[in-house]
Amino acid sequence: MHDMIANLGLGFSVALGLQNIALAFVGCLVGTLIGVLPGVGPVATIAMLLPITFGLDPVGALIMLAGIYYGAQYGGSTTAILVNIPGEATAVVTTLDGHQMAKQGRAGVALGTAAIGSFVAGCFATLIIAALGAPLTKLALLFGPAEYFSLMVMGLCFAVVLARGSILKAFCMIMLGLLLSTVGTDLETGQERMTFGFPPLADGIDFAVLAMGVFGFAEVLRNLENPEARDVVKAKIGRLLPSWEDIKQSTAPCLRGTFIGGTLGILPGNGAVLGPFASYTLEKKIAKDPSRFGKGAIEGVAGPESANNAGAQTAFIPLLTLGIPPNAVMALMVGAMTIHGIIPGPQVMTKNPELFWGMIASMWIGNLMLLIINLPLVGVWVKLLQVPYRLMFPAILIFCSIGIYSVNNQPVDVAFTALFGLFGYLLIKLGFEPAPMLLGFVLGKLMEEKLRQALIISRGSFMTFIERPISAGLLLVAVAILVIALLPSMAKKRDEVFTE
Amino acid sequence: MSLNKIESAQGLRIRSTQDFAAGLFMIVLAGLALFLSRDLATGTLRQLGPGMLPKSFAVICAALGLLLSINSLRYKGEKLAGWSWRGVLFVLGAACLFGLTIRGFEIGPLKVPALGMLVSGPIVVFVSGLAAEDVKLKELTIFAIAMTIACALLFKYALSLPIPLAPWLFGI
Numbered sequence: 001m002h003d004m005i006a007n008l009g010l011g012f013s014v015a016l017g018l019q020n021i022a023l024a025f026v027g028c029l030v031g032t033l034i035g036v037l038p039g040v041g042p043v044a045t046i047a048m049l050l051p052i053t054f055g056l057d058p059v060g061a062l063i064m065l066a067g068i069y070y071g072a073q074y075g076g077s078t079t080a081i082l083v084n085i086p087g088e089a090t091a092v093v094t095t096l097d098g099h100q101m102a103k104q105g106r107a108g109v110a111l112g113t114a115a116i117g118s119f120v121a122g123c124f125a126t127l128i129i130a131a132l133g134a135p136l137t138k139l140a141l142l143f144g145p146a147e148y149f150s151l152m153v154m155g156l157c158f159a160v161v162l163a164r165g166s167i168l169k170a171f172c173m174i175m176l177g178l179l180l181s182t183v184g185t186d187l188e189t190g191q192e193r194m195t196f197g198f199p200p201l202a203d204g205i206d207f208a209v210l211a212m213g214v215f216g217f218a219e220v221l222r223n224l225e226n227p228e229a230r231d232v233v234k235a236k237i238g239r240l241l242p243s244w245e246d247i248k249q250s251t252a253p254c255l256r257g258t259f260i261g262g263t264l265g266i267l268p269g270n271g272a273v274l275g276p277f278a279s280y281t282l283e284k285k286i287a288k289d290p291s292r293f294g295k296g297a298i299e300g301v302a303g304p305e306s307a308n309n310a311g312a313q314t315a316f317i318p319l320l321t322l323g324i325p326p327n328a329v330m331a332l333m334v335g336a337m338t339i340h341g342i343i344p345g346p347q348v349m350t351k352n353p354e355l356f357w358g359m360i361a362s363m364w365i366g367n368l369m370l371l372i373i374n375l376p377l378v379g380v381w382v383k384l385l386q387v388p389y390r391l392m393f394p395a396i397l398i399f400c401s402i403g404i405y406s407v408n409n410q411p412v413d414v415a416f417t418a419l420f421g422l423f424g425y426l427l428i429k430l431g432f433e434p435a436p437m438l439l440g441f442v443l444g445k446l447m448e449e450k451l452r453q454a455l456i457i458s459r460g461s462f463m464t465f466i467e468r469p470i471s472a473g474l475l476l477v478a479v480a481i482l483v484i485a486l487l488p489s490m491a492k493k494r495d496e497v498f499t500e
Numbered sequence: 501m502s503l504n505k506i507e508s509a510q511g512l513r514i515r516s517t518q519d520f521a522a523g524l525f526m527i528v529l530a531g532l533a534l535f536l537s538r539d540l541a542t543g544t545l546r547q548l549g550p551g552m553l554p555k556s557f558a559v560i561c562a563a564l565g566l567l568l569s570i571n572s573l574r575y576k577g578e579k580l581a582g583w584s585w586r587g588v589l590f591v592l593g594a595a596c597l598f599g600l601t602i603r604g605f606e607i608g609p610l611k612v613p614a615l616g617m618l619v620s621g622p623i624v625v626f627v628s629g630l631a632a633e634d635v636k637l638k639e640l641t642i643f644a645i646a647m648t649i650a651c652a653l654l655f656k657y658a659l660s661l662p663i664p665l666a667p668w669l670f671g672i
Contacts, residue, residue, distance in 0.1 A: 051655070051659075051661065052654075052655075052659055054659070054661060055659050055660055055661065168564065168567060168568055168571065169522065169568070171564055172522070172526055172561065172564045172565065172568065175557055175560050175561045175564060176526070176529065176561060178553075178557050179529075179530075179533055179554065179557040179558060179561055182553050182554040182557065186540075186550035188550070189541075189549070189550050191540060191550045193536075193537060193540060193550055193551075193554055194533060194536040194537055194554060196536070217591060217592065217595065220587075220591055221584070221587045221588060221591060221592075224584065224587040224591070224631055224632065225584045225587060388634075389632070390629065390632035390634055390635060390636070390640075391629070391639070391640075391643050393591070393628065393629075393631075393632070394594075394624070394625040394626075394628045394629040394640070394643065394644070394647070395625070395643075395647055397591065397594060397595060397624055397625065397628045398598075398621055398624050398625050398647055398648070398651055399651070400595070401595055401598040401599070401620075401624050402617070402621075402651055402655055402661075402663060405598075405599070405602060405663065406655070406661045406662075406663060409662060409663075411599040411600065411602050411603045411605070412599060413599070414595055414596070414598050414599030414602075415595070415596050415599040415600070417595060418592040418593075418595040418596050418599075419592075421591070421592050421595070422588065422592055425583075425588065426525070429518075429580070429581065429583065430518060430521055430522035430525055430580075431518045431519065431522055431577075431578055432522065448553050451548070451553075452548050455545055455546065455548060456546065456547065459546055460544060460545035460546030460547075461545070462545070
């Protein structure tokens, strides 16, 4: 406890520096600005804004990226409430009651409740991360290669089960991601693998190129094809601050949502996506009058939004302590950290404490910023939502192009990204959800390295993964979750959760 | 979705062209990966070679693809939808043009000097904008110029990224 306070103190001394506060502010602002655009989810937002952090020192860059991430998350909720278009899976639930509230002229209250709920959730989640960071990092140092490998297997199994749509297709995407990760020079022998003898591929497929191709360009193609019926709320935004009655109604859902979202967010393999669904279902179940849900119940906004934000934040825990990204957004953060020369993992906390704790403290500051920025700027966001898509996507394109060029100052990267855009469009056409692929891609290299190490230590025996208790436990969980998800009764429930 | 009696009496046929194609796609990709990694040593379990994982992943991909195709015979699902070539052509073409013109290129007899962002920027915005069904040329032209100026100020000056603006004109 004493340590935690001292650590947080260190963190705040870093994060409260004038420059870092400014970076958190700018990050939240531009994150929201881009995230609010319909059809642009957090992954695309972060991929697009990655280059603006290049000129910064690592601490500042990460603080800004974290700000962009929260901004993008919150911007998605704004779009969900005002336009009925969820930026990503976690905002789907918010459209149900949030958009209804907006239609009834209570858009302001819905946005205000979402902002306040997110802030409360963010405060708790920051404390959870601070409390769990140090012990989990110690645990991580006990992990050998076998444990790491099993942990990643478990994470990927979770990602398969929690992906939207068919389990089999999600499995395909993970494996494809793993396969793509093996392109490039082999780390041990220096042999080139599957590069077509093409020099730019020798370093492997660039992460930013893959992410922007599949999430930036392909997404534009998808949106061009299905012109969304944009249902921008015509009614007045109304007052922003919830009334006393609203606050009383939403306090308990907000706290429950924080707890649910925060707990699920820690799970490797995108547990955060379940938070809002679970929270909404729970609120509906325990409500006195469940029929109000779907017609503008404030609990249906407060609970899921808190769960969403808590999960978004605790998803940093596996990344910061174990170095294992739990979802596509965090995979992008790994890419960003690597660009700045930081390899995420337990060593970050011991070697760069000011970076680790500074980032955690900035999470809280970022949440505060969101509250300060968003409530007064709602009017601006509404204006932005009226920009027609025919102008929006060329802007996305020039941003992406400049961004990709700037990663390595390589014009050929832009053409490569276009190629991956085509690849991503093909995947969408074939009914694949590309998010798990990105996760598989990021984990692939690390998995191969750990697998090799583990097998060298065990002299080529696969039994090592079962003989070591922690590793065996992790694999057992992985198998269990797959079996449960494939049981017919569960498969049906899973469909219901994701279609609701 | 499982089938009712009448449908199961119809025997096996492709019930989801999308899934069937997706399965084939996985198999083709896996085949390509196996072909490309054919010369890489597999190694032993004790000392994995560079080819071990690519080959294993490819085999698993192929197996999943096969399963997906077989399932598409048994379960109903989505149909394969048509492509929108207009989007692919203009959007991805615009990005390629940006890559080609920003620092210039030489392919055989074709030679383009480094044009820099002040030229590549409007190109990428304008060409990609043509992909929209409701494109308005005048509006798009103004927008292309405005976006380029905004991006030049943001990336070149505010963030000082080393991106060429117009080497042929200003030398930067």
